[in-house]
Amino acid sequence: QSALTQPASVSGSPGQSITISCTGTSSDVGGYNYVSWYQQHPGKAPKLMIYGVSNRPSGVSNRFSGSKSGNTASLTISGLQAEDEADYYCTSYTRISSVVFGGGTKLTVL
């Protein structure tokens, strides 16, 4: 299985909104509503931010939102804050009952 495609980096200023894309195929992202997003700060374990394309676990800020169109999922962070600076990874459930990660996106808050 091939990794999902994410931009290597994105950046934004405090208060702005940014969107990170995650492109797969009809065998993963496009075929199931099982896309998740994780935030990872340096040296820390990943934290689940979005599951099921657009659902937020309890305790995750509503500044984080997810969506999907066709084979591409997106994570949007609104009202950027300094603590949002981190790596972000998408995942998808796949046709062969596996999980595939995206390559990761480094978010820089300017």
Add this chain to the structure above:
Amino acid sequence: QLQLQLSGPGLVKPSETLSLTCSVSGGSISSTTYYWGWIRQPPGKGLEWIGSIYYSGSTYYCPSLKSRVTIFLDTPLNHFSLNLRSVTAADTAVYYCARGGPLTGVLDAFDIWGQGTMVTVSS
């Protein structure tokens, strides 16, 4: 509050077997709808799913690692384990255990993670 605690050697010789255990506290490993997963991250690189095991014992593996991986449950001890055979330097990574499934019913959406442990493959 369910917690996951990883244990295992930090150094493994090439061609040998990497073995890690993830102990579950604050909950039962036999709870329905839970998938127990292993994920790794080579230094400076992204995350890679290794595989997961359902509470019933059904296993799911990354296709590229399937020939070398075994994941199994130890229900009495409330932990699950990873064996990765015939390791090379490419298997050097931080290894994480995680719980999936409770939010979606499938093996994704890992909502609870262990602390991660660095495993180096070197002679």
